[in-house]
Amino acid sequence: MKSKERVLAALRCKKTDRIPWVPFVGCHAGALIVVTAQEYLKSEDLMVKGLQAAIERYHPDGIPVSFDLQIEAEAMGCALVWAEQNPPSVSGHILNQGKTLDQLPPLDLKAGRIPLVMNTNRRLRKANPDLALYGLITGPFTLALHLLGTDIFMKMFDDPDAVKRLMEYCRDCAIAMAEAFIEAGSDVVAVVDPMTSQIGPDQFQEFVTPYVTPVFKAIRQRGALGSFFVCGHAQQNIVAMCECTPDNISIDENIPLDYVRDICVPRKISFGGNMQLTSVLLLGTPEDSQRNALACLEVAGETGFLLAPGCDLPYGVPPANLEAVARLVLDPYEREVLKAKAATKTSTDLLDLSDYGGTSDKIIVDIITLDSEACAPCQYMVEAVRKVTPEFEGIVEWREHKIKYRESLVFMTSLMVRNVPTICIDGQIVFVSRIPARDELIAALQKRINEKLRLKIARRSASVYILGKKGDEGSKKIRAHTMKAIKELGADVEVKEVTDENDIAAYGLSPVMLPAVVVARYQVKSTRIIPESSIIKEWIKGI
Amino acid sequence: MKTPIPVLLLTGYLGAGKTTLLNHLLQLPGIRARKIALIINEFGPLGIDGKLVAPGNYARFELNKGSVFCICIKTDFIRTLETIAREVVPDLVIIEATGVADPCDLSQIIDSPNLRDAFQIGANVCLVDACGFTAVAAFLRTAPRQVMWADGLVINKSDLVPSSDLDSLGRILQELNPVAPRTVVSHGRIPEEFLDGLTHQVRLAPVPETPLEGLVSVSLQTDGVVNEADFLAAIASLNGSLLRLKGTVCFKNRTRFVEVIHGRVSEKDPPAGLPKTAFTAIGWQIDKAALHSTFHSCFQYDTRP
Numbered sequence: 001m002k003s004k005e006r007v008l009a010a011l012r013c014k015k016t017d018r019i020p021w022v023p024f025v026g027c028h029a030g031a032l033i034v035v036t037a038q039e040y041l042k043s044e045d046l047m048v049k050g051l052q053a054a055i056e057r058y059h060p061d062g063i064p065v066s067f068d069l070q071i072e073a074e075a076m077g078c079a080l081v082w083a084e085q086n087p088p089s090v091s092g093h094i095l096n097q098g099k100t101l102d103q104l105p106p107l108d109l110k111a112g113r114i115p116l117v118m119n120t121n122r123r124l125r126k127a128n129p130d131l132a133l134y135g136l137i138t139g140p141f142t143l144a145l146h147l148l149g150t151d152i153f154m155k156m157f158d159d160p161d162a163v164k165r166l167m168e169y170c171r172d173c174a175i176a177m178a179e180a181f182i183e184a185g186s187d188v189v190a191v192v193d194p195m196t197s198q199i200g201p202d203q204f205q206e207f208v209t210p211y212v213t214p215v216f217k218a219i220r221q222r223g224a225l226g227s228f229f230v231c232g233h234a235q236q237n238i239v240a241m242c243e244c245t246p247d248n249i250s251i252d253e254n255i256p257l258d259y260v261r262d263i264c265v266p267r268k269i270s271f272g273g274n275m276q277l278t279s280v281l282l283l284g285t286p287e288d289s290q291r292n293a294l295a296c297l298e299v300a301g302e303t304g305f306l307l308a309p310g311c312d313l314p315y316g317v318p319p320a321n322l323e324a325v326a327r328l329v330l331d332p333y334e335r336e337v338l339k340a341k342a343a344t345k346t347s348t349d350l351l352d353l354s355d356y357g358g359t360s361d362k363i364i365v366d367i368i369t370l371d372s373e374a375c376a377p378c379q380y381m382v383e384a385v386r387k388v389t390p391e392f393e394g395i396v397e398w399r400e401h402k403i404k405y406r407e408s409l410v411f412m413t414s415l416m417v418r419n420v421p422t423i424c425i426d427g428q429i430v431f432v433s434r435i436p437a438r439d440e441l442i443a444a445l446q447k448r449i450n451e452k453l454r455l456k457i458a459r460r461s462a463s464v465y466i467l468g469k470k471g472d473e474g475s476k477k478i479r480a481h482t483m484k485a486i487k488e489l490g491a492d493v494e495v496k497e498v499t500d501e502n503d504i505a506a507y508g509l510s511p512v513m514l515p516a517v518v519v520a521r522y523q524v525k526s527t528r529i530i531p532e533s534s535i536i537k538e539w540i541k542g543i
Numbered sequence: 544m545k546t547p548i549p550v551l552l553l554t555g556y557l558g559a560g561k562t563t564l565l566n567h568l569l570q571l572p573g574i575r576a577r578k579i580a581l582i583i584n585e586f587g588p589l590g591i592d593g594k595l596v597a598p599g600n601y602a603r604f605e606l607n608k609g610s611v612f613c614i615c616i617k618t619d620f621i622r623t624l625e626t627i628a629r630e631v632v633p634d635l636v637i638i639e640a641t642g643v644a645d646p647c648d649l650s651q652i653i654d655s656p657n658l659r660d661a662f663q664i665g666a667n668v669c670l671v672d673a674c675g676f677t678a679v680a681a682f683l684r685t686a687p688r689q690v691m692w693a694d695g696l697v698i699n700k701s702d703l704v705p706s707s708d709l710d711s712l713g714r715i716l717q718e719l720n721p722v723a724p725r726t727v728v729s730h731g732r733i734p735e736e737f738l739d740g741l742t743h744q745v746r747l748a749p750v751p752e753t754p755l756e757g758l759v760s761v762s763l764q765t766d767g768v769v770n771e772a773d774f775l776a777a778i779a780s781l782n783g784s785l786l787r788l789k790g791t792v793c794f795k796n797r798t799r800f801v802e803v804i805h806g807r808v809s810e811k812d813p814p815a816g817l818p819k820t821a822f823t824a825i826g827w828q829i830d831k832a833a834l835h836s837t838f839h840s841c842f843q844y845d846t847r848p
Contacts, residue, residue, distance in 0.1 A: 153556075
């Protein structure tokens with residue numbers, strides 16, 4: 001499969017030979033050719049050069065032509081302030097500086113840097129016919145914020161009609177930009193609307209859905225595919241985003257990937273993301289980056305997913321980190337080695353899952369974290385557990401598993417934990433990505449203690465099978481002796497007589513061996529969970 | 544090991560008066576006596592906040608580049624704090640956070656491995672605009688989140704609202720954040736003792752993803768008319784559950800622009816060109832459907848005279 005074909009197939013939720021890789025290289029391409037973000041974003045030649053450098057080094061299946069959400073606002077007259085290592089920011093919101101919406105002309109595609117970006121798109125298209133090109137446009141809500149400023153939130157209450165009129169204008173701008181990108185050769189148009197993370201689903205449906213849905217329709221009508229990008233804490237809006245009918249949803253590390261997968265897959269919408277930009281790609285090592293990519297791949301599944309960073313790559317991301325991700329994606333052997341390295345270590349050193357079955361007297365709390373010293377929610381989760389455990393006077397033991405260590409990562413996988421931080425009690429996932437309040441944690445532990453007590457009681461139950469021919473005197477005597485023994489011991493034992501020849505044969509006994517007695521003790525090993533085979537193995541060893 | 548530099552975090556929606564409060568803070572004797580580094584991180588009219596802050600003996604950093612993306616704020620923020628730790632070494636860092644900054648992200652940045660030894664949050668103070676909070680909080684998710692994460696709440700612009708509104712706002716803030724001490728001020732003039740009395744709470748309890756189950760907004764429209772008596776009775780029946788209502792209402796014989804703030808009803812001539820009934824109501828601790836149906840039941844579908 002060629003790269004473009006692979007990206008388009010994945011966006012359409014079709015099978016691909018491997019997961020496509022789409023590094024969101026924006027001003028980071030400037031760093032690759034040693035120019036500032038400002039120099040890079042203002043020069044067609046530098047953009048082409050920087051993006052070609054990124055294509056050569058990161059072997060992407062798709063790449064954005066630009067990642068600058070200020071282009072449209074600038075073309076409309078909003079003042080920008082430039083930075084050396086970031087995209088520019090809007091410093092003047094024209095609708096707050098005397099202009100009215102009626103005075104704004106339709107978006108002029110010849111204004112500002114729009115022609116520069118479109119020419120970059122054309123040149124990249126020509127040079128890379130097999131690569132998927134993403135045209136990134138400013139989402140209508142984010143553009144409205146650029147034009148009006150944060151007054152928009154108050155206006156949603158004060159004058160909702162004015163906000164809706166503004167959104168209509170921004171919708172038209174978005175459609176015009178999308179068409180320009182498609183005309184210039186983009187295969188995918190990404191509607192990037194990060195500011196929607198600031199509102200809830202009700203407001204989203206009222207102020208965003210009616211204006212973004214036509215943009216995706218327009219993109220499709222022109223033969224391209226549409227992706228809806230969001231970043232930040234936007235979990236609450238993923239369903240509403242899907243309702244806008246994009247082909248794809250792309251998210252950052254603030255939203256768990258499995259959460260988005262579970263919403264997108266049944267709706268036949270592909271999804272992408274969500275490698276960690278700061279903690280891993282910017283500040284981590286190549287191995288951290290590979291592990292993060294692998295974790296995304298394992299959560300996402302094999303179809304309808306595109307591996308990507310959550311958002312615009314920071315200018316200063318070490319190229320070695322992205323090159324390592326590219327190797328992992330392109331080379332199945334490298335993936336297997338990474339998985340195997342982790343598995344070998346873990347199976348010998350760490351996993352003792354037999355304790356979880358109910359045989360141990362202790363309750364084991366596993367906290368899976370990024371690293372409680374580096375991640376605040378992880379730290380709070382560990383502290384929450386640490387504070388509560390002494391109250392159980394030694395019955396509850398806890399341990400932290402930092403997924404930066406490979407054995408912990410495998411431990412996490414074997415417990416089917418998909419998010420950090422997570423609390424597991426006796427191997428069962430109980431709190432995912434949220435720190436339980438004290439009482440809640442105590443209640444969960446108490447529940448497990450009660451459950452174990454019930455298991456212990458249940459474990460006492462057993463059966464005595466008396467195998468013999470029907471009406472056989474020997475069997476009758478055995479039954480009488482058994483009943484006497486049970487009575488004297490006060491035990492909780494069931495007595496069953498087995499007389500059918502086939503049933504007896506199933507015990508491995510022939511008729512000449514009768515009468516026979518088989519004793520069976522039942523152990524309830526788990527309830528209401530699906531134990532992993534590694535756990536069941538431990539049980540079987542104990543039989 | 545060196546003692547970490549305390550960080551005073553100021554949050555609050557744009558327009559709540561953070562810059563005024565900051566100027567006031569910088570004049571307080573206890574603050575003036577210390578070596579201060581100031582980080583201004585505003586989304587919006589760039590640099591304006593920076594210019595509004597009175598000049599003084601402190602190092603000032605503006606953090607408003609590329610602020611649409613959280614990632615840009617994060618990387619800029621980390622870099623700025625590293626510079627401050629290396630080059631300024633102040634006694635106190637004051638961060639004026641953007642009105643759309645998620646306080647949980649800010650705390651995480653300060654707790655990141657390369658910064659946690661150098662800095663620690665002394666207190667997180669959230670400024671609440673007595674006039675606008677209940678309207679904005681229904682739409683902007685970070686507004687209530689900032690309240691929930693705060694160690695101290697400063698209710699500002701108290702001179703602009705009746706005391707009954709302050710009581711009502713106080714009840715909402717109490718629900719959102721029962722542990723943070725509150726002070727009611729105007730023009731950002733907080734007493735120094737208030738700041739001194741604050742301690743940073745490490746949040747053990749989760750801050751939910753959708754923070755304000757209790758704060759709901761509904762928009763209603765109709766081409767018909769609204770029964771005026773029923774409409775007023777609906778407002779009265781909602782009592783404390785109706786925080787705000789605003790919009791045009793077409794009654795049988797007249798069309799009015801109605802505004803309700805914490806139960807107080809006012810009305811004026813409607814703006815030109817808006818003949819239809821269209822209003823938004825913000826409720827507190829009321830089911831959204833119930834709020835909607837309370838007003839919807841006042842609609843009559845006979846044609847207007």
